[in-house]
Amino acid sequence: MGKSRVYVHSAAALGPTGDMRRTERVSLAADPPPLELKELVKQVVGVPLRQASHFVELAAIASQLCLKRLGVPAPEDTAVYVGTGLAEVRKTHALFQQVMPPGPGMASPFDFINAANNMAAFYVAKLGNFRARNLTVSQEEFSFEWALQLAWEDLRAGDYRQALAGGVDENSQPRAQHLRRMALRDDQVIGEGAGFLFLSVEPERARAEILGVRHLDAQTIGIELPRQLADWRQDREPVTLLPGFRLSADEIKHLIHTSPDIDVQPYLQHCGCFHTATAFGLAAALDDPAGTSGLVVHVNRNRAGQWMIVGIRSLTG
Amino acid sequence: MPVVRLRGLGLVSAYGPGVDRAAAGMIAGRTAITPLTLFTVPFQDGIQVNQLDHTPYPPGEAGALALLGTAVREALTEAGLTTEDLRDTALVVGTSGFLFAAEAEYRHRQAQQDHPPARPALRAPGYLTQEFAAQMGMQGPVMTLSTACSSSANALLVAGGFLRRGDARRALVIGVEGLSAVTLNGFQSLMLLDPEGCRPFDAERRGMQLGEAAAAVLLEAEPDPIAYGDVLLGGANLCDIHHVTSASPDGSAMRAVMEMALADADVDPDQVTLIKAHGTGSPDNDMAEAAAMRALWGESLPPFTAIKRYLGHTLGACGAVELAALLGCLRAGAIPPASGCQRPDPELRIAPLRASHPAQPGVVMFNYFGFGGNYASFLIRHG
Structure with missing residues (x-):
């Protein structure tokens, strides 16, 4: 049997200034200021995500925006593939501070739950009501590329008819540590954001x-x-x-x-x-x-x- | 479509290095529960763990890489290969991350000075995977999957996909997890650690027992069906969106992933000869898992076992670790019982094996259910 062709039906990118459309994008000359996403979550997702981390919020907004732009409800058997280089880096840092000396020595349960690297993929699936394959790839620079490749291959093979493939990463402080962690030069702008593509084997209405x-x-x-x-x-x-x-x-x-x-x-x-x-x-x-x-x-x-x-x-x- | 054969297994567990050593301990009914000496936690005396002998491994990232190397060399030896043969091999690692290595490095530096050292720049989960690939001269695809406790089970499924599609001829799957103060504290804060250790499907079970281990599984694509050896027949991954940390209580999502795995492997439920349950010993998880098995098999449920009391719950590594350890036991001719289950919970209406049984060639289902509702199930034809 021949392999299916795979199409993009909708796309959404969320940038580090909360930009969601081309007209809202700004050119960054330096690291963007810290981004508060609670209002944007309510606006796009429709409900507050009280226990969700900043990292999860980035993924939730971009994935929901992508689904809204689809124009029709996505089926329950939509597979989810999320790439992330650093995943919950802020929560992991917070836990490290809490637990390792000279910290108080006990972990916050909410921080601990949120520090699981697949939390974003879980929320993407939960908000979309998707009961299907759900993978989180974390391979530094190629995290999203591999997530997209896995989605593309699964759709081509006929394992699924549609999938949501995305990438998400948050920035963190102190800057010098974040630069080192990512092997960036000091003159490079540290960003954050998310991007999602809704993929389908259906050619109609494909973008x-x-x-x-x-x-x-x-x-x-x-x-x-x-x-x-x-x-x-x-x-x-x-x-x-x-x-x-x-x-x-x-x-x-x-x-x-x-x-x-x-x-x-x-x-x-x-x-x-x-x-x-x-x-x-x-x-x-x-x-x-x-x-x-x-x-x-x-x-x-x-x-x-x-x-x-x-x-x-x-x-x- | 090519057959995906398991050419080599490697394991470093609390039993020591070697699949055979772990298998011998498990078959003898010895758990590898050890004192926690790596670091201190406020509840030190109230937990059971399975800790590695760290003597051969330097602290930090170098030690983590050496640990992976030990497991991989064993798998290569069994396959009759050398590191040269890994050049175009795909590397797929399943782990919840390498926080344990950062912690170890921090503790090591702290021990050498009077004041707390600077916080380490916590690395990306894929950082050490890439370092290991470079160390081994691997030029093929390199990938890390982080899906909580199903991470290395999913890594096996993804690697199997690479081979079936012809993207690689060979794939090396690694599951790795180290004991971490953050992780122990986190599970303790959620009240998910059983002070008596893991007691899967037992009436008195109260939670998990954490462990550390590294396992390597070398897969190879065979163009034609083969009559012997261990073969990955297929499997599935599914998200249970019921709750971040707890399973659908009726076990419906767990049942669904098992059914999907059976379909992918083209295996009927009555062909399954043994089930390796996830069996964390947490009340809700075991309840849902039992419900799923009851619903799928009814009165025809094949024998099932759970092995986390032997090895500890190795979280992201448990997919590969429990595969290597159980196959080691089966190759040695025995199915280990579900250690820690003294009095099966009558509410579950099913009970795991409580005595060692002779192993026969057959089809074994391996199940893994993680945080974030991430479930994986796969089938191995053993023989």
């Missing part, structure tokens, strides 16, 4: 099609990446490149030197750097009906020099 998620070896990236782009690109359709936060200016220049007609969209200026910024970048590129057209390609590499690329064809714009 985009997932063409593939590929893991590439550092040794072959120079050959494999142009080959993959040529394979995905139809005729002379426009190509938008979304460069991930690990790529240097030289690496981006090198990526496009063979195809000068590629349009580079530096989405990180709106969300800052976080492990799952890819989810924000892709969702932001697809969440506007008049937005990006043609082939959208996200490229990033990890600390170890491995690369992952995501190819999506926008069917709007």
Whole structure:
């Protein structure tokens, strides 16, 4: 039996200033100020999430926004795949302070429950009433890419007909520790946010099609990446490149030197750097009906020099 | 579609390094309950744990990596492979995170100075996975799954998917968890630790007993069906959205994931010869799990066991740890009983094995139910 094609039916990106639409996005010159999400939760989710952490709130808002933009109720058997690099880093820090000397030595039960790395995926499923596969991938820079790859493969294989795939990460203080944890330079903006895509095997009303998620070896990236782009690109359709936060200016220049007609969209200026910024970048590129057209390609590499690329064809714009 | 064969197992548990050592202890009816000496907690005398012998492992991240290396080398030896053979192997790790390594490093630094050291920059859960892959020269896909107590069970399912799709020829699944002061305090604050240790499905059960371990499972795709050896037949993962920390009381979600696993493995319920229950010993969890098994099998329930009193509840690692330990027992010819279950709870209306039984080739179901309603079930054909 042939594999199904997988489409994107809705997308939502939540940025570090509470921005949910293209018109609300701002260019960040420095780390964004702390973001309070309680009101936004009530506005988007409809009910307060009293015991939820900031991390869970980010995921809840973006996933619910994505589902609202779908326009129809999502079925109960919608699988959920969440990528997160650092997961509940604030709650984990809080627990460390509480338990380790010279702290008082006892853990807050709420902080402990919230510190489980799969809490965001649980709330995404609970708010969506989804009783299906539910996975949380935590692999630093590629957390969202792997979550999307697993969702894409499960839909292609026919295990599920629809899925919600997203990425979410929160920032934390002190800044120096967060920079070290993420191996960022001091001049890089620390961001946070979430992005979700509703995927389906139904072509009707689709906004985009997932063409593939590929893991590439550092040794072959120079050959494999142009080959993959040529394979995905139809005729002379426009190509938008979304460069991930690990790529240097030289690496981006090198990526496009063979195809000068590629349009580079530096989405990180709106969300800052976080492990799952890819989810924000892709969702932001697809969440506007008049937005990006043609082939959208996200490229990033990890600390170890491995690369992952995501190819999506926008069917709007 | 290729068959997913278990080529090698490795285990470091409170019994010491080695699958065989753990299996021998379990078959002999010895639990590996140890005193907690790694660190102190305010309720030190009121808990039971299964602690590793840390002598061979330096504190912190280096020790965690060495621990993984020990488990992986055992799996490679059984498979007749070397680290060179791992170059294009997929690595899928299941863990709730490496907080235990950060704690150990902090304690180590604290012991060397008069004042509290600076807080460590807590790493991403996938950080040490990537470090381990680099150390072993692994260039294939690298992934960490963090779905609470079902983490490494889900890692096994994801790795099986890689092999079935042809994304990799070989996959290494690791489950790892260390004892952590934060985790012990957290479960104590939720009143989920039983001072008497884990007593699965027992009338007096009061909660869990935490442990630490690392296990490695080396999977390989075989193009044709094979007549012998241990094979991953299939499995499933499902979210029970009833509550963050407690299961649907009627066991419906647990039953659903078992049914999905059976369907994926193309196995009828009456073909299952043994069930490895999650069996945490917590009142609600065991109640829901018993309800699920009763509903699915009725009077035809196959024998089932629960092994967390032997090894401790190793949280994100228990998927791989309990797979390796139980298969070790089965290979040695015996099914270990559900240690800690002295008087089965009559309300559950089912009872686990309370004496060792001879093992036969057959189909074993492994069940795991975690926080955040994350459930996983898979089937292994053993023989």
